Amino acid sequence: MSQWVVLVGRASDLDNGATPHKIMTSRDYLARPNLFRGQRPKIINLSRSYAYQSRGYYASLLAEARGHRIIPSVETMIDLSEKKLYENALPELDAALRKAIDKGERPASPIRIYFGYADDPRLERFAKLVFDWFRAPALEVHLDPHAEVPTIRRIAFAAIGKPGAPDTQRLLAAMERYTAREWRAAKSKTPAKYSFATLYDPKEELPPSSVDTLKHWARVAARLGVDVEPITRKDLPRLANFDALFIRETTSISNHTYRFARRAMQEGMPVIDDPISMIRCTNKVYLDELMTGNGVPTPPSVMVGGKEDLQRAADVLGFPMVLKIPDGSFSRGVKKVETAAQLTALATAWLEDTDLLIAQKFMPTNFDWRIGVLGGEPLFAVQYLMAKSHWQIINHETGGRPMEGGFKGFSLGDAPPQVLDAGLRAARCIGDGLYGVDLKETDDGVFVIEVNDNPNLEHGVEDSIEKDEVWTRLTRWFIDRIER
Known part of the structure; x- marks a missing residue:
């Protein structure tokens, strides 16, 4: 487990008993580069x-x-140095602020936010969203006094108050909530060396891994000194408490999974799926190119790109053909x-929601190959058979639960060597993470x-032949990148 270290501007800035975490001055931290050699402390920078x-x-x-993992990062410091650098965040934050107030009394300006917490209970979600964008211990959100509706004028770092001052007490209370850790794993005689977060949605209909599968991975990982804890979309504020992130929800760059991946990258945490892989894999047009x-x-x-391309598609590909929405998943949008x-008819309807589609030659087969690739090396090989009386491995047109x-x-x-070779070449074009390559x-x-970018890993399916070697290699992939 990594320890928490709190950096202060001067030794007198915090009472020794203010927090159970190690307190040291930024001067000492800068002057002692070997102090934490071989360790990965989590650092909270409370410099003045x-x-x-x-x-x-x-x-x-x-x-x-x-x-070392530290908040705020230099990236956050630069982002908040000029308004033009964070203007892209303001529309979402303004909308969240107005929804929180909902015609009620305006909050006092500036709104002070400590580790994602605000004093006004109406602003709970807004404060967490601000902290999501700008991970800093203390922030001030200044409102425009002349705007008819609540509008953010400026976001800045809040000054750290004197020991014992009310603002300082609120900051410390929020810090202790932020650094608190909820343990769910079974008790072990020896403490885990690392802790991995696994993001999942208990209500997802077709998750990449079931809860039972994640429990199986946790048992394998425990033998390697790793604690695996399930988290949900509500746990973004405490993501930094972990050493790695494994996303087991269907990913999209337009939902919270991308935000989790981006946050993990900012923290220097190894993550599957990483945001770059998400961007590359979730768009079939990009993949084809x-x-x-x-x-x-x-x-x-x-x-x-429009109706004018349909005749060319018919001439080049013939019928039947397959039409795809760029960012479909689990055979949806295909x-x-x-x-x-x-x-x-189909292209006209779909082009109302996207500027580009991809048409492909139809290749009828009784199964699709899936080659799992981890770190550029093959992980598993499996054939997915077509759903009954259907041309895909999942039939979403049953009128009820999808049929696999x-x-x-x-x-x-x-x-087959040629299948493995094509799968490896394709995955290596994307990155160094975990990929499932589908082949005909x-x-x-x-x-x-x-x-x-987030292939199925189901106990008894993808690991049916390689068994626990699949989960052992996955765990070691994370450990290797933590220790690099």
């Missing part, structure tokens, strides 16, 4: 100033160089069209259909 080239600034800068540019075989495709009339086909596991040594094996060769 974060101005460029101040001690507070250098403390955060050198913490990053030393591999990337694979083609790197010589990875893909089905013949045509980009559809339809087979049999005629020009069907193509026109069966599966057949293969040892990595028994998987046809008489004309092997073709990559897509690369999934």
Whole structure:
């Protein structure tokens, strides 16, 4: 477990009994680079100033160089130095502020936020959102006094008060809530060396991993000195309490999963899925261009940006063909069209919500290959069988719960070399994380259909042949990147 360290401007800035965490001055921290050698402390920088080239600034800068996790980061300091650097956050924050107040009395300005907490209970969600954007111990949100509706004029760091002052007491109380840790794992005779957060949604219909599967991983990880704790979307404020993040929800750059991944990257935590992989994998148009540019075989495709492209798609691909929404998942947003009339009707409807579609040649097979790749090396090989009386592995057109086909596991040594090679080449174009590469094996060769950034990992399915080696390698991947 990593320890918490609180940096202060002067030794007198906090009473010795104000917090159970280690207190030291930023001057001492800067002067003693070997103090935490071999450790990864979590540092809260309560320096009096974060101005460029101040001690507070250098403390955060050198913490990053030393591999320590610190708030606020230099990135946050720079973001808050000028309004134009954080203007992109204001529309969302203004909307959240107005919703919180809902025609009630305006809060006093500035609104002080300590570790995502505000005194006004109406502002609970707003304060957490501000802290989500700008992770700093103490913030001030200044409102425009002349605006008819509550509008943010400026966001800045709040000054740390004197010991015993009310603001300082609120700051310390919020800090203790922030650093508190809720343990759910089974008790062990020896404390865990690392703690991994696993983001999941207990209500998701088709999650990448079930709760029972995550419990199985936790048992395997415990043998390697790792505590695995499930978290949900409400736990973003305490993400920094962990050493790594494994996202087991369907990812999208437009929902909270991307924000979790981005936060983990800012904390210097290894994360699956990382935000870059999300961006690359969640868009089928991008994937098609990337694979083609790197010589990875893909089905013949045509980009559809308007009705004028439909005839070209028909001429190049013929019928039936497959039409795809760029950011669909779990076989959603993927339809087979049999005629020009069907193509026109479906493309017209979909182009109301997206500026670009991708049409691909239809390749009928009885199964799809899925090659799991972790850190650039194969992890598992499995065939997903088509759903009954359907051309995809998942049938969403049942009128009820989606119907899935069966599966057949293969040892990595028994998987066709050309399938493994294409899967590895495709995944390495994306990054160094965990990917599931879907491929079609046809008489004309092997073709990559897509690369999934959060592939299914279900106990008894993807690990049916390689067994616990899958989960052991996953755990060690995280540990290796923590210790680098």
